[in-house]
Amino acid sequence: MQLISHSGLATWLDHLAQETTLIAPRNVDGVLLYRPVQSSGDIVWDFVRPVLSVKEAFFPATERVLTIEKTGQQIRLNETVPDGERVIFGVRSCDARGFLAMDALFANTEPVDVYYTTRRENTALIGLSCNEMGETCFCTSTGGAPDDPTGMDLMLTEVDDGYAIQVITEKGAALLPEITLQELAGEIPQPVLNDPVPFPPMEAWPPQFNDAYWADMAERCLSCRICAYVCPTCRCFDVRDEPLPAENGSQHFERIRCWDSCAGEVYRQIAGGHNPRAAKGDRMRNRFFCKFYYYPEQYGPVACTGCGRCVDACPVNIDITEVMHAVQRLAEVEP
Amino acid sequence: MTIRNGHNAMLPYLGKLVTVQDMAPEIKLFGIELLNVGSAQFADYQPGQFAFVSAFGVGEAPFGIASTPERGNVLEFAVQRLGAVTTEMHELGEGDIVGVRGPMGNWFPMEDFKGHDLVVLGGGIGGAPLRPVLQTVLDHRADYGHLNILWAARNPSLLLFREEYDTWRAAPDTELHLTVDEADGEWEHDLGLITDLLEKVAPAPKNTIAITCGPPIMIYYASKVLQKLGFEPKQCYATLEARMHCGIGKCGRCNMGEKLVCVDGPVFSIAEAGRFLESYL
The missing domain is CATH 3.40.50.80 (Nucleotide-binding domain of ferredoxin-NADP reductase (FNR) module)
Structure with a gap:
């Protein structure tokens, strides 16, 4: 395995920032986010994880799907598929693991989503291992690890004299700096792990569907949906048309899609008012069943990477690991 | 899969409203003739399938298709005025252009x-x-x-x-x-x-x-x-x-x-x- 020195890495990232769009963890008004950087100096190095997952670089909070030009009775549509190559540096393993779930739906289930897959094809991921897990992290309980290279093109791990570089894909190899890298002497240090939380198997879930637990645990939910917005795998969206400024006697609109969440009160409400999930307990139950039962049943991967963001973000301390504990307990009582 | 490979499935086909009939209070029957490529996509839709209809500038919503291709190439939808999209649709008249995505879903066997x-x-x-x-x-x-x-x-x-x-x-x-x-x-x-x-x-x-x-x-x-x-x-x-x-x-x-x-x-x-x-x- 090869080694890149701290200064060598900075030079390489500066070069990438010149050559392409380089996205990395940076401080935006006090909030750590994956955002384009101009040089390695913009990058934050000491962090657990950005507030929003790297999902937003592929499936943005709001994105234009098409534009609409209306002139009298004439309509013209313009497809707005994203372009431009990008490199994302500093990707955490939990976020890259989120692509297992996202790809399964958007890229590997027909019809493919052209917006998401185009960005996936045009983007290379350089991972950065965690030396230790954050307080609310539980990636090792959902199949991952702090240094798991799954989904990365290159994986960097900090060592004494710099960073060890693992080449995962050809896309990653093509990014490597043109300078000669040293060979790494010795082993890559092992990350410090948190105690695992129980991971109830799929068959543990359906028997708990009608349990009183859901209404009880959801009582304090504010239906604010932050859990879905910070999640690397939540992918529900809304679609609507918004006006753009008129031009040359034509009306212009954009059709956008934006994140949404099954925790929201009117998520399932149809025109006319009928709402099959009006109760908070039904909505929270759907959220957790989706993560650990519906999503794996529909597409294969579990829709939780153990990143812990929802645990940190919830204003009323709803904790997904407590739900995992509870379902495990219920399954043991009534298997 | 009824949405063909290669086409961006979020992109509607354009269609022209050829008939707009009042059916009941707040319910109209819209007849849509698809323009260009869209008509081929709807050549063989089945009873029970649905489609998204766009009222451009407001949005789109799903509706069960109320016609069969055997009876002609006009797609029919019975639309009750309830939300933003259906309210806008009720403002439209013959000759107006709408969007259609589909046909979607399974059908009655x-x-x-x-x-x-x-x-x-x-x-x-x-x-x-x-x-x-x-x-x-x-x-x-x-x-x-x-x-x-x-x-x-x-x-x-x-x-x-x-x-x-x-x-x-x-x-x-x-x-x-x-x-x-x-x-x-x-x-x-x-x-x-x-x-x-x-x-x-x-x-x-x-x-x-x-x-x-x-x-x-x-x-x-x-x-x-x-x-x-x-x-x-x-x-x-x-x-x-x-x-x-x-x-x-x-x-x-x-x-x-x-x-x-x-x-x-x-x-x-x-x-x-x-x-x-x-x-x-």
Whole structure:
């Protein structure tokens, strides 16, 4: 395995920032986010994880799907598929693991989503291992690890004299700096792990569907949906048309899609008012069943990477690991 | 998969409104002729499938297709004015351009229904996606057995496709039963819920398929009455509606458990959907 020195890495990232769009963890008004950087100096190095997952670089909070030009009775549509190559540096393993779930739906289930897959094809991921897990992290309980290279093109791990570089894909190899890298002497240090939380198997879930637990645990939910917005795998969206400024006697609109969440009160409400999930307990139950039962049943991967963001973000301390504990307990009582 | 490879499934085809008819208070029947490539996509859609219709500038919403390709290339949708998109659609007139995505979802297995007696239960606007079933049976009358149509609405003015009732009644081996929740002075048919009518008509379950669409609570109770009459869950079909934003299995909105109404439905047998119906009310 090869080694890149701290200064060598900075030079390489500066070069990438010149050559392409380089996205990395940076401080935006006090909030750590994956955002384009101009040089390695913009990058934050000491962090657990950005507030929003790297999902937003592929499936943005709001994105234009098409534009609409209306002139009298004439309509013209313009497809707005994203372009431009990008490199994302500093990707955490939990976020890259989120692509297992996202790809399964958007890229590997027909019809493919052209917006998401185009960005996936045009983007290379350089991972950065965690030396230790954050307080609310539980990636090792959902199949991952702090240094798991799954989904990365290159994986960097900090060592004494710099960073060890693992080449995962050809896309990653093509990014490597043109300078000669040293060979790494010795082993890559092992990350410090948190105690695992129980991971109830799929068959543990359906028997708990009608349990009183859901209404009880959801009582304090504010239906604010932050859990879905910070999640690397939540992918529900809304679609609507918004006006753009008129031009040359034509009306212009954009059709956008934006994140949404099954925790929201009117998520399932149809025109006319009928709402099959009006109760908070039904909505929270759907959220957790989706993560650990519906999503794996529909597409294969579990829709939780153990990143812990929802645990940190919830204003009323709803904790997904407590739900995992509870379902495990219920399954043991009534298997 | 009905959405072809290579096409961006979020991009609508353009279509022209060729007919706009008032059907009932706040309900209009829209006829859309697709322009260019879209018409080929809709050459062979099936009874029970749905499509997204765009009122450009406001948005799009899913509607069951109320026509069959056998009867011509005009796609029909019965649309009740309820939300933003349907309100905008009601402002449109003949010649206006709309968007259409689809056809989406599965369909009623009309081939498998051949040789069976049919009971079709339509409630309110839920009658619209059942019209292609009726049209298919009437156009191939000899292929199917006895046809019992149970048609309901809150009041007589809300009954859909009234001008077609004489044709339905005149078809061989076909009965039409009407009921409303609230009648006016002229009303000479049944009064009460469609489930009461179903108990009164009491179709025999032997070699019979029941098909229903309406509000979730109607589907739920209709399936209970059908089972009381001796129907097996696998003899009963329902087409379900749900809020959706994509129609192609991506937006996550329309799940009932691990099933998605848009791609696993909208047509379900009660054997499949029965366990979800209670949580869907």
